[in-house]
Amino acid sequence: MNDAATRKLALSHIWVAFIAFILACFMGEYQVLERSGFISALDSPSVYFASVSTHGVLMAFVLTTFFIMGFGYTIATTSLKQPIWNIKLAWAGFGISLFGTVLAALPLLGGKASVLYTFYLPMMAHAAFYIGATLLIVGSWFWCVIMLVMFSQWKKANPGIPVPLAMFATTANALLWLWTSAGVALEVLFQAIPLALGWIDTIDAGLARTLFAWTLHPIVYFWLIPAYTAFYVFVPKQAGGFLFSDEIARAALIVLVVFALPIGFHHLYMDPEQAKGWKLLHGIGTFVVAIPTLVTGFTVIASLEIAGRLRGGKGLFGWILSLPWTNTMVLSVILALLMLIFGGFGGIVNASYAMNAMIHNTAWVPGHFHLIFGGTTIIMYFAIAYYLWPMLAGKPLFSNSLALLQLWTWFIGMSILTTPWHVLGLLGQPRRISSVVYNNLLTLAWKPYEFMMIFGGLILLGSACLFIYNLAKTQLSPASEGFDQQVEYAEPIHPVTSLPEYLNGFTLWNKVIAVLMVISFGFPILQFFFMDTFGTSAWGY
Numbered sequence: 390m391n392d393a394a395t396r397k398l399a400l401s402h403i404w405v406a407f408i409a410f411i412l413a414c415f416m417g418e419y420q421v422l423e424r425s426g427f428i429s430a431l432d433s434p435s436v437y438f439a440s441v442s443t444h445g446v447l448m449a450f451v452l453t454t455f456f457i458m459g460f461g462y463t464i465a466t467t468s469l470k471q472p473i474w475n476i477k478l479a480w481a482g483f484g485i486s487l488f489g490t491v492l493a494a495l496p497l498l499g500g501k502a503s504v505l506y507t508f509y510l511p512m513m514a515h516a517a518f519y520i521g522a523t524l525l526i527v528g529s530w531f532w533c534v535i536m537l538v539m540f541s542q543w544k545k546a547n548p549g550i551p552v553p554l555a556m557f558a559t560t561a562n563a564l565l566w567l568w569t570s571a572g573v574a575l576e577v578l579f580q581a582i583p584l585a586l587g588w589i590d591t592i593d594a595g596l597a598r599t600l601f602a603w604t605l606h607p608i609v610y611f612w613l614i615p616a617y618t619a620f621y622v623f624v625p626k627q628a629g630g631f632l633f634s635d636e637i638a639r640a641a642l643i644v645l646v647v648f649a650l651p652i653g654f655h656h657l658y659m660d661p662e663q664a665k666g667w668k669l670l671h672g673i674g675t676f677v678v679a680i681p682t683l684v685t686g687f688t689v690i691a692s693l694e695i696a697g698r699l700r701g702g703k704g705l706f707g708w709i710l711s712l713p714w715t716n717t718m719v720l721s722v723i724l725a726l727l728m729l730i731f732g733g734f735g736g737i738v739n740a741s742y743a744m745n746a747m748i749h750n751t752a753w754v755p756g757h758f759h760l761i762f763g764g765t766t767i768i769m770y771f772a773i774a775y776y777l778w779p780m781l782a783g784k785p786l787f788s789n790s791l792a793l794l795q796l797w798t799w800f801i802g803m804s805i806l807t808t809p810w811h812v813l814g815l816l817g818q819p820r821r822i823s824s825v826v827y828n829n830l831l832t833l834a835w836k837p838y839e840f841m842m843i844f845g846g847l848i849l850l851g852s853a854c855l856f857i858y859n860l861a862k863t864q865l866s867p868a869s870e871g872f873d874q875q876v877e878y879a880e881p882i883h884p885v886t887s888l889p890e891y892l893n894g895f896t897l898w899n900k901v902i903a904v905l906m907v908i909s910f911g912f913p914i915l916q917f918f919f920m921d922t923f924g925t926s927a928w929g930y
């Protein structure tokens with residue numbers, strides 16, 4: 390495995406990620422309880438919104454960013470077989486992101502930033518929240534730079550040789566993140582912080598929502614790419630087979646990165662500040678971005694089939710049974726794909742312009758993203774952690790059977806939590822509300838689903854505790870003599886010896902992204918500077 394310095398760096402990042410995660414899980418369970426109205430002592434909109442804002446920020450920004458950075462450092466050093474380029478810079482990035490997280494957490498926990506993780510302006514939080522969030526992002530840019538430098542240095546030193554797929558995927562994600570975070574950075578620097586500090590009196594809320602939409606879609610793929618990386622570079626090997634195609638994997642990652650960016654208006658279908666032609670354009674792009682996910686699903690299932698057949702599986706579906714279901718990586722991918730079917734289906738409904746009106750701002754939307762993010766994506770973060778922990782901590786995993794139980798309970802809990810949300814959305818229950826008790830016939834129909842949610846949340850909380858327990862026990866167990874496990878990368882069934890430059894680098898794709906961004910966001914942003922618009926003053930804190 391990589392050197393001790395990298396292991397410490399990666400472990401520190403990933404521990405921050407999982408501490409944020411477990412805290413947010415407790416908040417989640419409180420939220421379903423409060424929202425249901427079953428325990429009147431818990432009723433408190435102000436505590437609810439403080440909690441749900443902290444939960445969202447911890448899960449969507451802190452867990453993801455720190456996990457992705459830690460995972461990236463591990464991938465870079467093990468796949469390129471090189472130490473971190475400039476480890477001091479990496480620690481500086483860690484420190485800045487951690488400081489930003491703590492700074493943002495203070496107003497969040499104090500109820501001074503109850504603006505949810507999307508913090509739509511003109512709702513106002515304490516300036517420390519925006520400054521903290523900005524620092525979290527700035528720290529992560531250090532990581533992006535390190536990934537890009539290591540990628541290019543390796544390419545220069547190994548001309549004509551394909552960059553290892555794992556590093557290709559990680560660099561794709563670093564590049565995606567630089568492009569993605571620019572939208573929200575502009576919003577926060579030029580609108581939120583000046584407004585919060587009283588430097589300006591009003592902002593344009595339409596412009597703020599447009600800039601946030603720039604970030605809001607690609608950020609979900611920033612979260613997702615580590616899961617896809619594991620699908621491609623760990624799963625086939627762990628299942629006992631080969632990757633179906635290295636080239637298809639690269640092509641899927643490229644389409645994912647390029648088309649993730651210019652399509653954010655599917656979050657603004659119901660907003661008035663953008664015209665319908667632009668929404669249609671972004672809508673079409675949204676359907677294009679679903680394709681690499683379908684391709685990824687295909688490649689992973691094909692790789693699993695190769696493994697299943699190599700293990701002696703016969704018949705149309707017999708190979709599924711012969712997969713090693715007790716391998717945490719293999720079990721996770723199966724459960725992740727199952728959740729992806731329904732989470733992705735919900736995404737397609739959301740993306741369909743007319744159907745969006747049916748579910749927008751209802752409980753359906755948290756149903757969609759808890760299933761596809763909390764389900765598909767996070768279960769792969771667990772799988773990655775279980776796989777890497779022995780190598781990072783230098784000790785075997787405390788308990789594989791506990792890990793399997795944890796993965797199954799996460800899957801069951803997430804299914805029980807999100808199915809009612811989808812139904813409730815269709816029954817008209819709004820999202821972002823602290824109480825569902827309106828005392829009429831409509832809300833009576835919601836009751837059984839509220840029960841299910843509490844139950845699903847409890848299972849998830851138990852599962853999350855098991856996860857942390859297993860990792861902590863592994864790390865705290867006495868060092869094992871001679872334990873030396875290495876990260877093993879899957880081989881493609883047809884080895885790649887050379888690749889065209891467009892499948893081995895990002896220069897061309899950067900240019901394509903720049904053109905697409907100008908087309909899809911140029912006029913929609915510039916219009917705010919040509920139009921007479923009404924400024925909005927801050928509202929809330």
Ligand code: HAS
Pocket residue numbers: 507605609610612613655656675676678679682683684685686687690693709723726727729730732733734735736737738739740741745748749750754757758761762766
């Ligand atoms: Fe989404 C809202 C559209 C994917 C996250 N999404 C959200 C929000 C979040 C989020 C956080 O168009 C809420 C934002 C907010 O707070 O306002 N989403 C999509 C589409 C996709 C999609 C089209 N979303 C994601 C992913 C996320 C994520 C991934 C996080 C990681 N989403 C939307 C839209 C909205 C939205 C609208 C706005 C809604 C509104 O009105 O507010 C696609 O990428 C999905 C493509 C996936 C598929 C599924 C393919 C299935 C496969 C599985 C095959 C497996 C088999 C089983 C056959 C089409 C590949 C094998 C079995 C074995 C045993 C081996």
Ligand code: CU
Pocket residue numbers: 605606607609653655656
């Ligand atoms: Cu989106």
